[in-house]
Amino acid sequence: MAVNYNAKEEADGHTSGVGVAGGGAAGGAGKSRKPDNTAFKQQRLPAWQPILTAGTVLPAFFIIGLIFIPIGIGIFVTSNNIREYEIDYTGTDSSSPCNKCLNVSWNSTPPCTCTINFTLDQPFETNVFMYYGLSNFYQNHRRYVKSRDDSQLNGDNSSLLNPSKECEPYRTSENKPIAPCGAIANSMFNDTLELFHIDNETRIPITLNKKGIAWWTDKNVKFRNPFGTTNNLTALFQGTTKPVNWPKPVYMLDSEQDNNGFINEDFIVWMRTAALPTFRKLYRLIERKNNLQPTLQAGKYSLDITYNYPVYSFDGRKRMILSTISWMGGKNPFLGIAYITVGSICFFLGVVLLVIHHKYGNRNNSADIPN
């Protein structure tokens, strides 16, 4: 304990603040020891004292129930109106056309291709979003998540040639730095999906838009090609090598300049690691061409797959998903059901409590009289 030998304390020596609080507490009083009569010091600050009683909560329950149930129904209907079509093209089933490609490896040439035919029973009226989905793929594994170098991807020239240690073991290859380094980039999804509408035995290719699938901020700020005097990506990526599993270097991902290199949107989408081992990623956009025709009519379609991406080795699955989108995103029955359930429970409890409240309230009143 602290000891204050304070020579001034003769008159009221007891104040010697022993250690912690005491000294300060008493010392603050100054000349007049009378405590200030302020609301704060007397713990009399004006205060709102809410009380959760049946009287206040019951109406709240009703109101919440009344708000939640319509919201839930709205969400549920919206979700149900979303068209979604999903094909598993992994080819584990021996009858599947892609079964032959099941054990494909990274570098197989020529690439294994397969075609899956399918029928849409209902037309997809609005813009259609094409996703690829992977299952049992742990993009959220810690070793995987951290295996990237964001400053390299941001166009930092020193990181380009000297990638972060986090990228190991995908940091260098043949004594050259890998660009983009790391496990995420190395394992980029590289199947090619093409969609054809089969109209009277003729295959009409459907235009798949590959831009506008990544976050704007990612494409424009977070991901940038290395900076240099030239616009020639090949020159800018001089001194680096391609990721081991890639067939082509990063500057050859796309023919268009604004979708090539690190700012390739397929690459950016892949680099946003998924939360769960079963996930989907946006692959292409199918825009509605005119107002008269639906984007995808009901009818036969065929999906041409260039099967490069092996998933069978880790018991994974690959899917192609066609989906329309509403204001709430893709199809997800959970929210609607949850809202309806919670709203109903609220409402129901409101009723029950009201009954109890009334019953007890009455009894209370009658009990009060004899007293």
Place this chain on the structure above:
Amino acid sequence: MEFSINQEIWLRLWSIWCAGEEKRVGTRTVFVGHRPVSETDAYVEQKFCDNRIVSSKYTVWNFLPKNLFEQFRRIANFYFLIIFLVQVIVDTPTSPVTSGLPLFFVIIVTAIKQGYEDWLRHRADKEVNKSSVFIVENAKQVKKHSEKIKVGDIVEVKADETFPCDLIFLASSNDDGTCYVTTASLDGESNFKTHYAVRDTTGLRTDNDIDSLTATIECEQPQPDLYKFVGRINVYRSNQEPVARSLGPENLLLKGSTLKNTKTIYGVAVYTGMETKMALNYQGKSQKRSAVEKSINAFLIVYLCILVSKATVCTTLKYIWQNNPFNDEPWYNQKTKKEKETFKILRMFTDFLSFMVLFNFIIPVSMYVTVEMQKFLGSFFIAWDKEMYDEEIKEGALVNTSDLNEELGQVEYVFTDKTGTLTENSMKFIECCIDGHKYKGGISEVDGFSHTDGPLKYYGKAEKCREELFLRALCLCHTVQIKEGDNVDGLIVNQERSTYISSSPDEIALVKGAKKYGFTFLGHEADFMKVQNQKNEIEKYQLLHVLNFDPVRRRMSVIVKTSTGKFLLFCKGADSSIFPRVQQDEIHQTKVHVERNAMDGYRTLCVAFKELTQEDYKKMNEQLSEAKMALQDREEKMARIFDDIETDMHLIGATAVEDRLQEHAAETIEALQTAGMKVWVLTGDKMETAKSTCYASRLFQTNTELLELTTKAMGDSDRKEDRLHELLLEYHKKLVQDFPKNSGKLKRSWTVSQEYGLIIDGSTLSLILNPSQDSSSSNYKSIFLQICLKCTAVLCCRMAPLQKAQIVRMVKNTKGNPITLSIGDGANDVSMILEAHVGIGIKGKEGRQAARNSDYAVPRFKHLRKLLLAHGHLYYVRIAHLVQYFFYKNLCFILPQFLYQFFCGFSQQPLYDAAYLTMYNICFTSLPILAYSLLEQHINIETLTSDPRLYMKISDNAMLQWKPFLYWTFLGAFEGLVFFFGVYFLFQNSSLEDNGKVFGNWTFGTIVFTILVFTVTLKLALDTRFWTWMNHLVIWGSLAFYVFFSFFWGGIIWPFLKQQRMYFVFAHMVTSLSTWLAIVLLIFISLFPEILLVVFKNAKRKNHQTVPFSLPMLLSYKPMENGYISEMKIEDAVTNFTQRCHLRIPQMQQL
């Protein structure tokens, strides 16, 4: 949680080092003025410690290592340091910053606080050490810093200066070699004490004179007792035998006391620096720990178990999962070379550590800081409370330790002193009895001194000479001094301006009483005491000896020589100590009076006298002087001589002095009892007086059945033990065995049909506690204890200070370890104040010692009511809620992270971003709970004070028992599950924006975290019953800050970060409508059970009682043991409200 090496030991070590190798036993020899005794003996410089006071703990250079060392002795800090080191060494999921930053924040804040406190101490030390003093060297005054004083220096002190070290008083400017000293800052007694110089040195009044003194002082080694000193001075004069004089406490001027009414004095330093009695007395008090802290530690262990089991489960599952090679190392996620090469066992171990690090946030770092801050800041409210301010002494409550705030809400036993605590300790002379005749004085001023025509009533009359003898005895037998007004006119003291001062208020009352009967004490003049008698003549008595009062003898005597040359001994004291020493035939008549007075609650003293012959006196004088000269065992020798002297006296009469009950003392006691506390009165007073005080203060009700275990009840002394045995068994049978079995329930209930009160006195207690070797009586203690615990009120009278502490310790150590509180005002209460869990001092008239040694000090007894019922209750609820909330919020913080491991291959992937992990406890959720724990009033202060029964609801640490803890834990677990699985189902389709773009894992975590922050904050908002603007500010402010921070954190590419994982994640999250809907829904689901429970509880309570109070809705509240509530009380309370705060009434009646 602190393996603290006791402060005391450090101080001991320090003082041992300071004193050198030599001895704390034996004596020391001091050469006055460093002059050798004779030419032949070479003067050897002795090593004593210098006069530097070091109260500071640190110096500039050792602050960092020492402070860090001390901080890391705390287990919590040490734990976080270990976690931090693990993070630095092992490759762990979160960066070392996440746990390092909070830790260093905590460490730095604590270091700054301690550094500041130490700086204050340094400053205080410096002020003391650098203050200038005058030392006489070679007949000249030399100005020096106080710290330069060495043992043996002759120091000159002027009026109103404090003594820089312990001095032996050599000479003063007063002719008679006396000086007046006040020890206000040492023990709080503000009266002037007279100290005496040794006769042989009183003449040395100038620097030259004093420089010629050759003397040595032999005295004992320093010891802390302020009132004991034994020494001898040898004065050498040229060509003469050295003269030896004894030195006692009256010759010693203590450091810290102040010289008054004396121009200058000379003294020689005997104890300096850390060896002064003052410094020795400041050795640290033992740290008291509150029950809440023990609960925290227990919970901590539970959470540590949860943590370890979580880590174990994850590690085990990880290796089971990884058994599958494509899970362990799929082609897309190869291990590094290093990882492949490490041994499996080592890998498992590091994995375990990594999981520990990942989940370590479950044990809240910041809880300790918040608890400390809450306690520190919260204690200010006690000192600020103007209701606990006393106009008379112009002081409010004082908080000496803030560690025990919440303990005030847990008190089960209150031990209170009587005099000065329950009573005013302002004595009023009521009546006296002389030779069995009662004299009762009027209250009005006495204008004439003649006893025949005054307003005094006489009930029969004693002989005139006896009367006068009695009154003279009252005038002479005391230690009262007269504090004179500013100007004193000659010999006649102006009565208006002079006041009596004494350490005992009884004496003043007696002297004043004598004055009323015509005998006025006029003060001392040299050795003479002057008394103005009824005929307005001044009588002079030479004061020869004062045999001082001590609590063992319980009496004091003076020996005076009358002007006619007679030697008289006057003695006054407690009846029990006087009666055996007087002629037995005189006792009877007086005894009746004494007992009747005692029954009325007056303090009685008996007065006796004895005439001594010349020879007797001579012999006595020799013995006394001899004893006073003794170096060893002086006390005992003196006591033995006193004992011899004070025999065969003649009883003259007795006095009765009233000690009024303090205002509201009875109401306070009643309130405390209603609140379920058991009030024990421990007093040194006699049984009858104490008993009547107890009745007056409603400790005993008229229907209370009293059980007595007193010397009186014990009967004659031969069969004491047997009788005690019988009584104990009888009472035991009555109370314990025949008592209804459901006594457990009745333990704190206030509707026990028959109330018992127990009275025990000191001698019986010592019989019980220290029985003779007889083995059969060894279980007295436990029987006695059982009886005591069954009684609603216990009165222990005739207690020695140590016995008081013994009683407290006995109760403290019973089963269940009830929380005890001691309240007292005098030095004799210090031991019990220190012993009890909570010690409360009354800033009373008996000095400041009790207040100094207490944990809290209040001006009056009645303030105990608010201190316990309002402050204690609130602090307890606040801190208990704080603790539970902290564990809860960290459980639902970490549980989703744990669940996430099941979906990321047990790879220790953190769910939240590092910034969120770090800031959660520091910024986002810390301030609302701190504000809550400072401001919350779940029940109005007025209600708490007026309805003591509310206090019972928090008894037995009710809010920190396992049941509420489990409730909070389940709540936390439930919410954690809702957060995680809610978002998990939402993420079944990760395209949540209206443009089809997908969210990744960081968005997942951010959504969970957002729901988490909002839920825990809103949960607190639900619990808050008292919304001041500060609560609004911090609650909504924290949420706003979270949103702001998230935008900010995600809005910039941070150059120092390796990964830009949060870039625009939050902004994207808020653009998604689905996310909004999910957040709102999940927050609602999380809070739903709590709301429901509160409503149900309210409905139930309302159904139970018709009480219009907004009782707290915390589950942790004990249900009332029975629904009955006194209607009277409610109405009282309501009227109180209407008077005091009409604002709150509408809310009250709303229920």
